[in-house]
Amino acid sequence: MSSKHVMKGMLAFYILIFFLYLFGPLLVMGVTAFNTPNYPQAYPFESFTLDWFVKLWNHRAMMEGLQNSFWIGIGVVAISVPVGLAASIMMNQIYHRARGLFYLVTVSPLLTPGVIIGISTVIFWKDVMGVTDVTKALFYKGIVLSILGQSSFVAAYCLLIIMARLTRFDRAQEEAALDLGASNPQVFWHILIPFLKPALLSASVIGFLSSFENYNTTTFAILADKTLVTVLAGEVRQGTTPVLSALAVIIIAISLLGAIIYELLKRREETKAAQIKENARLAERGEAV
Amino acid sequence: MSSRLFVFIVPFVVIALFWAMARYESKLAHDPNHKGYFERNGMTLGLIFIFLVALWTLFLVVLPYLYMVVESFHPRLPLPKRGGPEDYLTIAQYKSFFVSPSDNQWNTNHMGAFVFSLIASVAVTIFNLAFCYPLAYFMAQVGSVQKVRLLMLGLIVPYWVNEILRAFSMRLLLTSKGLINQLLMWTGLTDAPIDFLYNNTGLYLGLSYGYLLIMMFPLYNAIESLDKNQIEAARDLGAPWWKIHRDVVIPYAKPGIASGCTMVFMLAAGSLAAPQFLGGPNTLWFTSIVYDFFFQAFNWPRGSAYAFILLAACMVFVLGMLRLFKVKLGEAIR
Amino acid sequence: MSAGVDLEGVTVRFGNFTAVDNANLAIKGGEFFSFLGPSGCGKTTILRTVSGFLDPSAGRVKIGGQDMVGIGPNKRPTALIFQNLALFPLMTVADNIAYGLRVRGIDKKTRRKKAGELLDLIALPGQGDKLVSELSGGQKQRVAIARALAVEPKVLLLDEPLSALDLKLRQHMRNELRAIQQRVGITFIYITHDQGEALTMSDRIAVMSDGVIEQVADGKTVYDQPETSFVASFVGENNGFPGLVAKADATMAVVETAMGSLRGRNPKGLKDGDKAIVFVRPESLRMGKGKALEGFTAAVKNVAFEGNATHVFLQGPSKKNITVTIGRGQGGDIPAQGSMADVQFDPDLALILPEGKLARE
Numbered sequence: 013m014s015s016k017h018v019m020k021g022m023l024a025f026y027i028l029i030f031f032l033y034l035f036g037p038l039l040v041m042g043v044t045a046f047n048t049p050n051y052p053q054a055y056p057f058e059s060f061t062l063d064w065f066v067k068l069w070n071h072r073a074m075m076e077g078l079q080n081s082f083w084i085g086i087g088v089v090a091i092s093v094p095v096g097l098a099a100s101i102m103m104n105q106i107y108h109r110a111r112g113l114f115y116l117v118t119v120s121p122l123l124t125p126g127v128i129i130g131i132s133t134v135i136f137w138k139d140v141m142g143v144t145d146v147t148k149a150l151f152y153k154g155i156v157l158s159i160l161g162q163s164s165f166v167a168a169y170c171l172l173i174i175m176a177r178l179t180r181f182d183r184a185q186e187e188a189a190l191d192l193g194a195s196n197p198q199v200f201w202h203i204l205i206p207f208l209k210p211a212l213l214s215a216s217v218i219g220f221l222s223s224f225e226n227y228n229t230t231t232f233a234i235l236a237d238k239t240l241v242t243v244l245a246g247e248v249r250q251g252t253t254p255v256l257s258a259l260a261v262i263i264i265a266i267s268l269l270g271a272i273i274y275e276l277l278k279r280r281e282e283t284k285a286a287q288i289k290e291n292a293r294l295a296e297r298g299e300a301v
Numbered sequence: 302m303s304s305r306l307f308v309f310i311v312p313f314v315v316i317a318l319f320w321a322m323a324r325y326e327s328k329l330a331h332d333p334n335h336k337g338y339f340e341r342n343g344m345t346l347g348l349i350f351i352f353l354v355a356l357w358t359l360f361l362v363v364l365p366y367l368y369m370v371v372e373s374f375h376p377r378l379p380l381p382k383r384g385g386p387e388d389y390l391t392i393a394q395y396k397s398f399f400v401s402p403s404d405n406q407w408n409t410n411h412m413g414a415f416v417f418s419l420i421a422s423v424a425v426t427i428f429n430l431a432f433c434y435p436l437a438y439f440m441a442q443v444g445s446v447q448k449v450r451l452l453m454l455g456l457i458v459p460y461w462v463n464e465i466l467r468a469f470s471m472r473l474l475l476t477s478k479g480l481i482n483q484l485l486m487w488t489g490l491t492d493a494p495i496d497f498l499y500n501n502t503g504l505y506l507g508l509s510y511g512y513l514l515i516m517m518f519p520l521y522n523a524i525e526s527l528d529k530n531q532i533e534a535a536r537d538l539g540a541p542w543w544k545i546h547r548d549v550v551i552p553y554a555k556p557g558i559a560s561g562c563t564m565v566f567m568l569a570a571g572s573l574a575a576p577q578f579l580g581g582p583n584t585l586w587f588t589s590i591v592y593d594f595f596f597q598a599f600n601w602p603r604g605s606a607y608a609f610i611l612l613a614a615c616m617v618f619v620l621g622m623l624r625l626f627k628v629k630l631g632e633a634i635r
Numbered sequence: 636m637s638a639g640v641d642l643e644g645v646t647v648r649f650g651n652f653t654a655v656d657n658a659n660l661a662i663k664g665g666e667f668f669s670f671l672g673p674s675g676c677g678k679t680t681i682l683r684t685v686s687g688f689l690d691p692s693a694g695r696v697k698i699g700g701q702d703m704v705g706i707g708p709n710k711r712p713t714a715l716i717f718q719n720l721a722l723f724p725l726m727t728v729a730d731n732i733a734y735g736l737r738v739r740g741i742d743k744k745t746r747r748k749k750a751g752e753l754l755d756l757i758a759l760p761g762q763g764d765k766l767v768s769e770l771s772g773g774q775k776q777r778v779a780i781a782r783a784l785a786v787e788p789k790v791l792l793l794d795e796p797l798s799a800l801d802l803k804l805r806q807h808m809r810n811e812l813r814a815i816q817q818r819v820g821i822t823f824i825y826i827t828h829d830q831g832e833a834l835t836m837s838d839r840i841a842v843m844s845d846g847v848i849e850q851v852a853d854g855k856t857v858y859d860q861p862e863t864s865f866v867a868s869f870v871g872e873n874n875g876f877p878g879l880v881a882k883a884d885a886t887m888a889v890v891e892t893a894m895g896s897l898r899g900r901n902p903k904g905l906k907d908g909d910k911a912i913v914f915v916r917p918e919s920l921r922m923g924k925g926k927a928l929e930g931f932t933a934a935v936k937n938v939a940f941e942g943n944a945t946h947v948f949l950q951g952p953s954k955k956n957i958t959v960t961i962g963r964g965q966g967g968d969i970p971a972q973g974s975m976a977d978v979q980f981d982p983d984l985a986l987i988l989p990e991g992k993l994a995r996e
Contacts, residue, residue, distance in 0.1 A: 023439065027452075030436055034459050034513065037470035040480055044473065052473050095357045098350035105338050110322060117358050123563075124366075125571025125615060127588055128608045132365035135372050135601060164361040184721035187688060190709045192735035192786055196343030202738075206725045225463045228573050232595065244465045248472075248578050260466045267461035271454045288768055295771040 038264065045257035052254045064258040071255060077243035080155060081224050084239060087159040088166050088223040089216050095163070096170025096215060097208070100178050103171070119172075121165035126228025133161035133233050154237030161233040162223045169222060170215040177211035308367045312359045373605035394606035411590060411607075418587035419614060421501075422569035425508045426562050429516040432509075433561075437517055438550065441524035442532065460514045468507050468578045475503045475579075496581070504586075507579035508569050515568060516561040523557020524550060559626040563619050570615055587611060637664040637821040638699030638712065638789035640685060645694035647680050654680040656846040657694070662824065662839075664699075664789075667816050669833040670826040672843035673869070673995065678826040681843075682792050685824065686715045699789060714783035716793045720775055722767045728778055729754070729763030735786035753781040756815070773804050780815065790822045797832060809836055830870050834858065842866045844992065860902065860986075867914045867986065869994035874920070874957050876913040877990060880905050888987050893953040894931040899985025910990035917960035919984040922947065922967050923977055930979035933957055935970045945969060949976065 044052035048061050068074065099118055106114060121129060134157060141152040181204070189199045205212075227241050234242055247256055323338075339347045374390045393402070398415075401408040440449045459467070474481050527550060535545045551558070576586030591611065594604030640662040647655040655677045662668045670678035683689045685696055687708030696703045703711060714735075723731050730737075732753050733746040741749075747763075754760055757777035767775060776796060783791055796812075797805045813836045816823045827833055833840050834854040841851045842865070850862040861867035868875055878892035880901075888901035890913050897913045905911050924930055933949035936956075947959040947970065959978060961967060970976040 023435075026435055027439075030432070031455060033510065034456070037467065037474050037510070038459055038462060041466070041470035041473055053478070095353045098353040099357065101342070102338075102350050102354055105341065110319070117362060121362055123567060123615070123619060125567060125588070125611060127571055127573060127591060128369070128612050129365075131591070131595065131605060131608050132369035133361075135605065136365035136368040139368070160361060164357070164365075167357050167361070182719075182721065184717050184719055185723060187708070188715070188717060188721040188723075189734065189738075190707070191686060191713070191715045192738065192782070193709050194734075194738040195709060196341070197346055198738050200342070200346055202734075203723065221461075227463075227465060228571060231573065231592075241463055241465055244463065244469075245574065245577070248465060248469045256466060256469055260462055260470065263462050263466070264458065267458050270461075271458055275450075275454070288766065291765075291769040292771065295769060295774060298771065 038260065041257045042261050042264065044254045045261045047254065050253055052252075052257050064254045065262075067253065068255045068258045068262075073238060073243050073246075074240060074255075074259070077238045077240035080234075080237055081239040081241065084155055084158050084162070084230075085220040085223040087155075088162045089219045091159065091163045092167040092170045092219050093212060093215050095167040096174050097212070099167070099171045100175040103175060104178055119168055122168045124165075126165075126226065127232065129161055129164055130229035130232030133157055133164070133229070134235070152235075154233065154235035157233040157235060158230050158237075158239070161229045162226055165229075166219045166222050170219055173215040173218065174208060174211045177208055181207055308364060308371055311364060311367060312355070315359065315363075316355065369605045370609055372602055373609050375602050377600050377602045394603045395610070397603060398607060398610060410585065411587075414585040414587045414590055415610070415614070417585070418570055419618075421505065421508070422566050425505060425512070425569045426516075426565045428505075428509050429513060429565050430520075430558065430562060433513060433516045433520055437520035438524055438546075441521050442527070442529060456514055456517060464511050464574050465578075467511060468574045471507045471510055472503065472578055475506070501581065501584055503579040503581075504576060504584060507575040508572060511572070511575055512565045512568050515564045519557040519560035519564070520554065521557075523554040523560075527553045555626045559622055563622050566618055566622075567615050570618075571611065636787070636789055639664040640790055640822065640824065641695075641697040641700075642681070642685075643695045643697065645681070645684060645691045645696060647677075647684055647689060648692040653846050655684070655691075658848050660841060660848065660851060662822060664822055665820050666838040667813065667823045667825065667836055669837040669840045670824070670843055671828070671830060671833040671840050671870070673828055675845075676843040677846040678843050679794060680846075682715070682794055682824065682826050685790070686713050686792050687711045712789040714786055714788035714791055716779050716783055716791070716796050718794045718796070718798065720779045720796075722775060722779060722782070724767055726767070727763060728759070728765050728767060728770070731767060731778060732763075732781045732785050734782065739786075749785060750781075753785055756784070756818075757781045772800055773808065776800070776808060777811075780812075784815075784819060788821065790824060791816075793823065793825045795827050796825075797827075798829075805832075812836060834870075842869060844869070844994075861914070861988065864912055864914075864988050864991035864993055867912075867988055872917050872958060872960070874915050874917060875993065876915075876955075878911065878913070880907050880909045880911050880987070883907055883909075887982065890987055893955065894933070894951050897931070897985065898929050898982040899987045900983060901987050903987070903989060905987060905989060911987050912990055914986045914988060915980050915984065917946070917958040918962065920957075920959040920978050920980050922959060922961070922970060923979060925979050928979040929982050929985065930977055932975055932977050935972055935974050935976050938969060938972055947976070949978065 041052065043057070045064055046060050046062070047053055048058045048063070103111060103114060103118075137157055137160060138152060141147045185203055185207075186199055189203050190196075194202065225241060227245065230239055231242055231245065238246075244256065244259070341347075342350065373394050374392065376389070376391055376393060396402075397408065398411055399408055400406070401410075436452075440452055444452065462470075473479055476482070531549055531553075532545060535549050540548070571588055572586070573588055573592060576584060576589050577592075580586060580589075587607075588611065591604050591607045594600045594607060598604075640660075642658045642660040645655060645658045646653065658681060670681060672678050680689065684691050685698070687703065687706065687710075698712060708715075723734065726734070729747065729750040733750045736746045736749060750763055751760075754763055757780060759774060759777060759781075762770075762774075767778065770778065779796070793812075797808050800808060809832055812823075812825075825833070825836065834857075837854060839851060839853050840857050842849045842857060844865045850857060850866045852860075857866060857870055861870065864875070867873050876890070876892040876894055876897055878890040878897075880888050881891050881896065882889040883901055883904075883906055885904075886901060887898060888905060888911075889896050889898045890911050892913060897915075899913050899915070921928070931951075933951050935947060936950050937948040939946045939948070943963050945961045945963075947961065949957045949959065951957060957978070961969065
C-alpha cells in the first residue's frame with residue numbers, strides 16, 4: 013500500500029516538474045514584462061509598470077511585421093486548403109500503386125527541414141520570376157515567396173486533416189444525390205463540402221497558425237520584408253527591452269482566452285448532441301406503440 | 302542547354318508518365334464497379350483538382366528541390382556570368398564540406414559542426430522521449446477524462462507562444478544575471494554565475510523545450526489507442542510494471558514513438574532559432590552555417606550543397622528509424 | 636406516370652465472376668415486382684444496373700422502351716431507396732425530401748409546398764424541420780421513400796428496405812409500401828431475401844440464385860408450381876425426397892426414394908430413369924395412415940408448438956429431416972417424441988421436379 017503512495021507521490025512530483033519546465037520560463041518572462049528595468053529582469057522586481065505594453069503598440073517594425081504575417085497567413089490558407097482538398101480527393105480515388113508514390117511526394121514537405129524549403133523556394137522562384145523584368149518586379153517579393161514556400165508544407169497538413177475526415181464519408185450519400193438527379197458539381201457542393209466543413213475549418217485554422225508562427229522557412233523566403241516572427245528574431249539577436257516579454261504576455265492571454273472559449277463551445281456542443289439523441293430515442297419509443 | 306533549364310522538362314515527363322499509367326490501369330481491369338475518375342467528379346472538377354495538385358507537387362515541392370540540388374552543383378558566380386562558359390557542373394561545393402577551399406585543409410569546423418548537430422539532436426530526442434513518456438502514459442491510460450482535458454490544455458497553451466519567444470524566455474532564465482544563476486548563488490551551491498550558454502546547456506534545454514509537445518502528441522495518441530484490458534490482463538498475470546511497459550505498451554506504441562522521435566530529430570537538426578539564441582559563441586550548429594552561407598557570404602551554391610547534405614542526413618536517420626522500429630512511412634505521419 | 640423495365644440478355648461480370656447471367660425480363664409499368672433470392676444471388680447487382688450505377692457487360696436495359704446505355708444514374712427516370720437509406724444527415728427532413736427538386740432548379744416556395752404534401756402522404760405532417768437523426772427507424776424509412784417520390788420517377792427501386800427494422804414494424808411497413816405503390820401507381824422493383832415480404836407485396840416475383848433467374852411468376856404460382864428444385868426449396872418450407880423416376884405417364888409419376896415409392900404430379904414430363912425430387916409441403920403432409928393416400932413411416936425426432944401451428948420433425952433412414960406442419964384447427968393426433976409415425980399425403984399435392992440445386996438451409 014505504501015508503495016502505491018510512493019508511486020503517487022512520485023507521479024505528482026514528476027507532473028509538477030514537467031509543467032514547471034514547460035511554464036517556468038514563460039512565467040519568468042511574463043514577470044519581466046511588468047518590471048521597469050530596460051533589460052528583461054524578473055528578480056529583483058523594482059517596480060510595476062505597463063510601459064512596455066505601450067512601447068509594444070508603438071513598435072513600428074513589429075506592427076508592420078504583424079500585418080505582413082497576417083496577410084501571408086491568409087494567402088497560405090487560400091492556396092493550401094483548396095490544394096489539400098483536391099489532393100485528398102485525388103488520393104482517395106487514385107489506384108493503389110500510384111497512391112504510395114503520390115503520398116510520399118505530398119507528405120515529403122513535412123519531413124523536410126524548414127530551412128531547405130525556404131532555400132529552395134528562393135533559389136527556384138528567383139530564376140523563374142526573373143525571366144522578365146515585369147514578373148520580377150511584381151512577384152519577386154518576400155510576401156509572395158513566403159506564401160509559396162509555406163504553402164508547400166501547409167498544404168500537406170491540410171491534406172492529412174481533410175483525408176482523415178474524407179475516409180469516413182459514406183459513398184451511398186453521393187450515389188443517393190446522383191440518383192435524385194444531381195450533377196457531379198452539385199454533389200460536390202451540396203453533399204461533400206458540407207460534410208467536410210469541420211475538417212476544412214480546422215485545416216484553415218491550423219494552416220493559418222502554422223504560417224503565422226513559422227520561422228525557419230520564412231526567414232529565407234521573406235527577403236527584405238519582415239514578418240512578426242522575423243522581427244522578433246532580430247530583436248532577440250540584438251538584445252532587447254522587455255517589449256518582447258509584453259508581447260509574450262499578450263499571446264499567452266489570447267491563447268488562454270481561446271482555450272476557455274473552446275472549452276465552453278465544446279460543452280455546448282455536447283449538450284446539443286445529447287438533446288438530439290434523446291429526441292431520437294423518444295421517437296423510437298413512440299413508434300413502437 | 303543550360304543544366305538549370307533541364308529541370309523544367311520534369312513537369313512534362315511526370316504528366317506524361319501519369320497519363321500513361323492511367324491509361325494502362327483502365328485497360329487492366331474492366332471492372333464495371335470502378336467508375337472512372339472523370340466520371341465520378343465530372344470534367345470540370347476533375348481537371349481543377351488535377352491542376353491544383355500538379356501546381357503544388359510540381360511547382361512548390363519537386364521543382365524547387367531539384368533546382369536547389371542542381372544549383373548545388375554549380376560554382377558561385379555573379380549574376381551576369383550565369384549561363385555563360387564558367388557555369389558548368391561541378392562537385393566543388395560538396396568537396397568544400399570536406400576540404401576547406403580557403404586553405405586546403407580538412408574542414409574540421411564544418412564536419413565537426415555536422416557531427417555535433419546530429420549527435421545533439423539524437424540526445425535531445427532521447428531525452429524528450431524519456432521525459433514525455435510517463436506523462437503520455439498517464440494521460441492516455443490512467444488519468445480521468447477531466448484531468449486529461451485540463452492537462453491537454455496546459456500542454457497546448459505554452460506552444461501557442463512562438464518558438465522565438467520561448468527560446469528567448471529560456472535565455473532569460475539562463476543568463477549570468479538570470480533567475481537560475483541567482484537561485485544557485487543564493488542557495489550557496491555556486492560562487493560565480495555559470496555561463497549556461499557557453500557550455501551548451503542552454504542549447505540542449507532550449508531544443509528539448511521547443512519540441513516537447515511534438516514528442517508528446519504521437520506518444521499520447523499511440524498509447525491511448527491501446528486497449529486498457531491488455532494492461533489489466535498483464536497485471537493480472539503478475540507482471541511487474543516495468544515488464545508491462547517493456548512487453549505490452551512500448552511494442553504497441555512503436556508507431557507513435559517512431560513518429561515522435563522522427564519529428565523531434567528533424568526539427569532539432571534543422572533548428573535555427575534555438576542555436577542562434579541559446580548557443581554560446583563557440584557553438585557551431587550546422588543549420589546556422591547554412592544560414593550564414595546565404596545571408597552573410599551570399600554563397601548560394603555552397604549553401605545549397607550543405608542544405609542537401611543536411612537533408613540527406615535527415616533522410617538517412619528517418620529511414621533508419623523506420624527500419625529500426627519496423628514501422629511503415631504511412632503509420633509514422635500523424 | 637410509370638414505365639416498364641426490360642432486361643434483354645443482361646450479363647454483369649466482375650473480372651472472372653459472373654454476378655448476373657443472361658437475365659431476360661419484362662417488368663410491366665405500374666406493377667410491384669420483386670427479386671427474391673439468398674444473399675449473393677445477384678439481385679442487388681441487377682438493381683444497380685437498372686439504376687445506372689453499373690454498366691452491364693453484355694445486354695441492354697430499357698426503361699419505358701428506351702435503351703439506357705450511356706445514360707448515367709442522375710439522368711435515368713429511376714429513384715433508388717438504399718439499404719442504409721443514405722439520408723443526408725446535415726439536412727432537415729424537408730430539405731432531404733426536396734433535394735431532388737432543388738437540383739432541378741425548382742424554386743424554394745414550390746419545394747416547400749411539395750415537401751409538405753409528401754410529408755402528409757407518408758403520415759409525418761409538420762415534421763419537416765427536424766433533423767434526420769431525430770427520427771426513429773420507421774420514420775427514416777418513410778422519409779427515404781418520400782425523397783424518392785418527390786422526383787416523380789417512373790420506376791422506384793428498393794434495396795431490401797425493411798431488413799433493418801424489427802418484426803412488428805416490418806409487417807406494418809409491408810402494408811404501407813403496398814398501399815403507397817397502389818396509390819401512386821408507379822412501377823416498384825423490390826429486392827429482398829425474405830419470402831414473406833415478396834409473397835405478400837408483389838404482383839410478380841423473380842426468384843434468383845447465383846446470378847440466374849430461376850422463375851418469374853406471381854406469388855401463388857411460385858409457391859404452388861415452382862419450376863425448379865431451387866424455387867421449390869427456397870420459397871416457403873418444403874420437404875424434398877430425391878430418387879429415380881419409376882412409372883411415369885402424362886400427368887403423374889412414381890419416384891423410388893429412400894422413403895419408399897412416392898407418387899406425385901409430373902408437370903415437367905419426366906421419364907423413367909430420370910433423377911428427380913418429390914416435393915411435398917409440410918402443411919400438405921398428414922399424420923396417420925390412410926388407404927387412398929400416399930405415405931411413409933419415419934421416426935419422430937421433435938415436436939414444436941409455434942402458436943398457430945405445431946411442427947413435427949421426423950427423420951428418415953437417410954438421416955434426412957422431414958417436417959410436418961399441423962394447423963391449430965386441423966385436429967389429428969400429435970405423435971410422441973421418439974416414436975415411429977405414419978405420414979400420408981395427397982399425391983395431387985406432391986410435385987416431382989428434375990434433380991437440381993437446392994436452397995442452402
